[in-house]
Amino acid sequence: xxxxxxxxxxxxxxxxxxxxxxxxxxxxxxxxxxxxxxxxxxxxxxxxxxxxxxxxxxxxxxxxxxxxxxxxxxxxxxxxxxxxxxxxxxxxxxxxxxxxxxxxxxxxxxxxxxxxxxxxxxxxxxxxxxxxxxxxxxxxxxxxxxxxxxxxxxxxxxxxxxxxxxxxxxxxxxxxxxxxxxxxxxxxxxxxxxxxxxxxxxxxxxxxxxxxxxxxxxxxxxxxxxxxxxxxxxxxxxxxxxxxxxxxxxxxxxxxxxxxxxxxxxxxxxxxxxxxxxxxxxxxxxxxxxxxxxxxxxxxxxxxxxxxxxxxxxxxxxxxxxxxxxxxxxxxxxxxxxxxxxxxxxxxxxxxxxxxxxxxxxxxxxxxxxxxxxxxxxxxxxxxxxxxxxxxxxxxxxxxxxxxxxxxxxxxxxxxxxxxxxxxxxxxxxxxxxxxxxxxxxxxxxxxxxxxxxxxxxxxxxxxxxxxxxxxxxxxxxxxxxxxxxxxxxxxxxxxxxxxx
Amino acid sequence: xxxxxxxxxxxxxxxxxxxxxxxxxxxxxxxxxxxxxxxxxxxxxxxxxxxxxxxxxxxxxxxxxxxxxxxxxxxxxxxxxxxxxxxxxxxxxxxxxxxxxxxxxxxxxxxxxxxxxxxxxxxxxxxxxxxxxxxxxxxxxxxxxxxxxxxxxxxxxxxxxxxxxxxxxxxxxxxxxxxxxxxxxxxxxxxxxxxxxxxxxxxxxxxxxxxxxxxxxxxxxxxxxxxxxxxxxxxxxxxxxxxxxxxxxxxxxxxxxxxxxxxxxxxxxxxxxxxxxxxxxxxxxxxxxxxxxxxxxxxxxxxxxxxxxxxxxxxxxxxxxxxxxxxx
Numbered sequence: 001x002x003x004x005x006x007x008x009x010x011x012x013x014x015x016x017x018x019x020x021x022x023x024x025x026x027x028x029x030x031x032x033x034x035x036x037x038x039x040x041x042x043x044x045x046x047x048x049x050x051x052x053x054x055x056x057x058x059x060x061x062x063x064x065x066x067x068x069x070x071x072x073x074x075x076x077x078x079x080x081x082x083x084x085x086x087x088x089x090x091x092x093x094x095x096x097x098x099x100x101x102x103x104x105x106x107x108x109x110x111x112x113x114x115x116x117x118x119x120x121x122x123x124x125x126x127x128x129x130x131x132x133x134x135x136x137x138x139x140x141x142x143x144x145x146x147x148x149x150x151x152x153x154x155x156x157x158x159x160x161x162x163x164x165x166x167x168x169x170x171x172x173x174x175x176x177x178x179x180x181x182x183x184x185x186x187x188x189x190x191x192x193x194x195x196x197x198x199x200x201x202x203x204x205x206x207x208x209x210x211x212x213x214x215x216x217x218x219x220x221x222x223x224x225x226x227x228x229x230x231x232x233x234x235x236x237x238x239x240x241x242x243x244x245x246x247x248x249x250x251x252x253x254x255x256x257x258x259x260x261x262x263x264x265x266x267x268x269x270x271x272x273x274x275x276x277x278x279x280x281x282x283x284x285x286x287x288x289x290x291x292x293x294x295x296x297x298x299x300x301x302x303x304x305x306x307x308x309x310x311x312x313x314x315x316x317x318x319x320x321x322x323x324x325x326x327x328x329x330x331x332x333x334x335x336x337x338x339x340x341x342x343x344x345x346x347x348x349x350x351x352x353x354x355x356x357x358x359x360x361x362x363x364x365x366x367x368x369x370x371x372x373x374x375x376x377x378x379x380x381x382x383x384x385x386x387x388x389x390x391x392x393x394x395x396x397x398x399x400x401x402x403x404x405x406x407x408x409x410x411x412x413x414x415x416x417x418x419x420x421x422x423x424x425x426x427x428x429x430x431x432x433x434x435x436x437x438x439x440x441x442x443x444x445x446x447x448x449x450x451x452x453x454x455x456x457x458x459x460x461x462x463x464x465x466x467x468x469x470x471x472x473x474x475x476x477x478x479x480x481x482x483x484x485x486x487x488x489x490x491x492x493x494x495x496x497x498x499x500x501x
Numbered sequence: 502x503x504x505x506x507x508x509x510x511x512x513x514x515x516x517x518x519x520x521x522x523x524x525x526x527x528x529x530x531x532x533x534x535x536x537x538x539x540x541x542x543x544x545x546x547x548x549x550x551x552x553x554x555x556x557x558x559x560x561x562x563x564x565x566x567x568x569x570x571x572x573x574x575x576x577x578x579x580x581x582x583x584x585x586x587x588x589x590x591x592x593x594x595x596x597x598x599x600x601x602x603x604x605x606x607x608x609x610x611x612x613x614x615x616x617x618x619x620x621x622x623x624x625x626x627x628x629x630x631x632x633x634x635x636x637x638x639x640x641x642x643x644x645x646x647x648x649x650x651x652x653x654x655x656x657x658x659x660x661x662x663x664x665x666x667x668x669x670x671x672x673x674x675x676x677x678x679x680x681x682x683x684x685x686x687x688x689x690x691x692x693x694x695x696x697x698x699x700x701x702x703x704x705x706x707x708x709x710x711x712x713x714x715x716x717x718x719x720x721x722x723x724x725x726x727x728x729x730x731x732x733x734x735x736x737x738x739x740x741x742x743x744x745x746x747x748x749x750x751x752x753x754x755x756x757x758x759x760x761x762x763x764x765x766x767x768x769x770x771x772x773x774x775x776x777x778x779x780x781x782x783x784x785x786x787x788x789x790x791x792x793x794x795x796x797x798x799x800x801x802x803x804x805x806x807x808x809x810x811x812x813x814x815x816x817x818x819x820x821x822x823x824x825x826x827x828x829x
Contacts, residue, residue, distance in 0.1 A: 046541030201573035344721025
C-alpha cells in the first residue's frame with residue numbers, strides 16, 4: 001500500500017539520530033514555552049528562525065513543528081494548576097482542569113491532558129497521512145459566507161458553555177461581543193471605542209484578556225477567603241487516572257479529536273475554536289456525575305484532544321497549498337522559503353522525504369511529549385502545594401512578564417490587571433467567563449465576514465442559504481438554539497450545571 | 502526653591518550626558534534595539550532579522566536585538582522610536598506604510614520626512630495577480646473585464662489606505678476606464694496574508710500586493726501574475742510584463758520597502774557607523790541570497806537616494822489620496 005510506503009519513508013527520515021535530537025529539542029523547548037504563561041510559540045519561533053538557517057531543511061522544520069505542538073501541550077499545565085491559560089487554546093481547559101486540581105486531582109488532570117493529547121496526536125498524524133490533499137480543498141471552500149455561518153454556530157455553542165443562569169450566559173456573550181468591538185474597523189479603518197489610546201487601536205489581546213480574567217481574577221478571589229488560601233488541597237489524591245477515569249476519557253478524546261482535526265484545517269484560529277467547540281459538544285453529549293465546571297474529566301480530555309489535533313491538522317493547508325492557517329504556519333512557510341522549498345502541492349511529489357518525515361516526526365514528537373510529561377506530573381502537582389505567599393506573587397510576576405513578551409507594551413500589563421479585577425467581579429456575581437471569551441474571539445470575525453460576504457454578494461442576504469456549506473452550518477446553529485431554549489432540555493442543562501453540594 | 506537632591510540629579514544627568522557624547526566614538530558599546538512596528542513573520546520582520554543576522558559577526562557582543570512592537574498600522578512602534586533618545590541605540594525598521602502610505606491618508610504623530618535616514622534595505626515590487634481559475638490571462642483582459650462589468654470585479658486589500666489598496670486604485674485610474682473607486686469593488690481584509698488567500702480561493706477577482714507575500718502561491722501556480730508595477734521585470738516571474746511596458750507610467754512609487762532609520766537628531770557618529778556598515782552588508786552574498794529567497798529585492802541605497810525616493814513617493818501618494826478623496 002502506498003500509505004505504508006510513504007510512512008516508511010517518513011519514519012526512515014524522522015528516526016535518523018540527528019532528526020530525533022532536533023525533534024526532542026523542539027518539543028522540550030515547546031513545553032517550556034507553553035508552561036510559561038503568555039510566551040507563545042509565535043514569538044519563540046520568530047526568535048529561533050534565523051538559528052535554523054544553518055540546519056538542513058527537514059531538521060529545521062521538525063524542530064519548529066515540535067516547538068509548536070509542544071507549546072500546545074505545555075499550555076495546559078498552567079491552565080490546570082493555577083488557572084492561568086498559557087496558550088489561547090488552553091483557556092477552556094481551565095474550566096474543569098483547575099477544578100480538578102482544587103480537588104486534589106491535579107495529577108489526574110495533567111495525565112488526562114497528556115494522554116488525550118497523545119491520542120489526538122496519533123489520530124491526527126494518521127489523518128494527515130491519509131487525507132491531507134482532500135482536507136486541504138476544504139480550506140479553499142471556506143469563504144466569507146461559510147466563515148460567518150461557522151461563527152454563528154460557534155456563538156450558539158458558547159451559550160451552551162455557560163453554566164448556571166442562561167440569562168447570565170447571554171449577558172456574558174454580549175459583553176464579549178462588545179469588548180471585541182474595540183479596535184480598528186477592518187472595512188473603514190476607523191477606530192472604535194479606543195478613546196484616543198493608540199494601544200487600543202488593535203483591540204485587546206486575547207491572551208491578556210484570558211490571563212486577567214482567569215488567572216488574576218482567581219488570585220484575588222482566593223486572597224479574600226482565609227480558608228481556601230491554598231491553591232489546591234494539600235492532599236493529592238492519586239497521580240494517575242484510574243480505570244474509570246480512563247473509560248470516561250475515551251469517548252471525549254475521540255469526539256475532541258474529530259472536531260479538532262476538521263476545524264484545525266480552516267485558516268483563522270482553528271485550534272482555539274476547536275477547543276471551545278469540543279467543550280460545547282461535550283457538555284451536550286457526556287453526562288459526568290459531578291457536572292461540567294466542577295472538575296469533570298471529560299471537560300479536560302475533549303478540549304485538550306481538540307487543540308492538539310487542530311494544531312497538527314493546521315499543517316495540512318500549509319504543506320499542501322502553501323496557505324498559513326495561523327501565524328505560526330506563516331512563520332513555517334518563511335522557514336521553508338529560506339531553505340529554498342516551495343510550499344504547495346508539489347512538496348509531496350518533489351520532497352517526499354521532507355513531507356512524510358515531518359508527519360512521522362509529529363507522531364514521534366507526541367510520544368516524546370508523553371514520556372517527557374508523565375513523569376513530570378508528580379513534580380508539577382507538588383509545585384502548586386507551595387504556600388500562597390510564594391505562589392501568588394510568582395503567578396503575578398510570570399503573568400506580567402508573559403504579557404510583556406507578547407506585545408512589548410507596558411500598557412498591556414495594566415489592561416491585564418484591569419481584567420483581573422473584572423474576573424473577580426464575575427466570580428462574585430457567579431458569571432461564567434468562558435462565553436465572554438468565545439464571543440470576544442468570534443464577534444469580530446463574524447462581523448468582518450458578514451460585511452464582506454454582503455459586499456461580495458452585492459447585498460443579497462439569501463446568499464448565506466444558497467451556498468451548501470454555509471446553509472448546513474446555519475441549520476445546525478438553529479437546531480442547536482432550539483434545543484437550548486426548549487424547556488425540557490434547558491431543565492436538563494440546569495441539572496447538568498447544578499452546583500455540587 | 503532649588504532642592505539639593507534635584508540639583509544633584511540634574512548634575513548627574515548632565516555629567517552622564519557628557520560622558521555619553523565622549524564615549525560615542527566607540528559606538529556601539531551596547532546592544533542596539535531595532536524596533537519592528539509589525540508582528541513577527543511579515544516582510545518587515547524578515548528584513549529586520551536578515552539585517553541582524555548579516556551584521557552579527559561585525560557587531561560582536563553589541564548585537565541588533567529585534568523587538569516587534571506592532572499596532573495601529575505601524576504607528577505605535579514608529580512613534581516610540583521617533584521620541585526615543587537619539588543615541589543610536591534605538592532604531593526603526595521603517596516601512597512603506599509608516600513613511601508613505603499611512604502618512605498620505607491620515608495624520609501621524611511624527612513627521613515622516615524628519616528622521617535620521619540610514620538607508621534603504623529591501624524593496625518589495627508589487628504584482629497584481631489572479632486565481633488560476635479566473636479567465637483573465639493578461640492585465641489587458643482584466644482591465645477590459647472591469648470596464649465591461651462595472652462594480653462586479655472585486656479586489657482584496659489589507660485595508661483602506663494600504664499599498665494594496667492604493668496600488669490598485671492608481672492602476673485603474675491610470676488605465677482611464679472610469680471612476681477608480683467605483684468601477685471595481687474594493688474588499689478589505691485583515692492583513693496581507695488573508696488578502697492574498699482571498700485571491701487564491703477566487704473569492705475576489707484580483708489582488709495587487711508585494712511579490713514576496715504571494716511568491717508561494719505564484720510559484721505553485723495557484724495565482725497568475727498579470728503585471729509587475731514599476732520599470733523592471735521580476736526574475737521569478739519573467740513572463741509578467743511591467744506597468745511601464747504596458748504604457749502606464751509612474752507606478753514605480755507603488756512599491757513595498759523596508760529601510761533603516763533613527764530618531765531625528767541621531768548622534769552623527771552612530772549615523773556614520775550605520776551608513777558604512779550598510780555599505781558592507783550590501784555586498785554580503787549570504788544576506789543577498791537570503792533576501793532573494795524570500796522574494797524581496799536586496800536594495801541598500803545611500804541615505805540621500807533613500808530620502809529623495811521617499812520624498813517623491815510621499816508627495817505623489819498624498820496627491821493621489823487628495824485627488825481621489827481617500828482620507829482616513
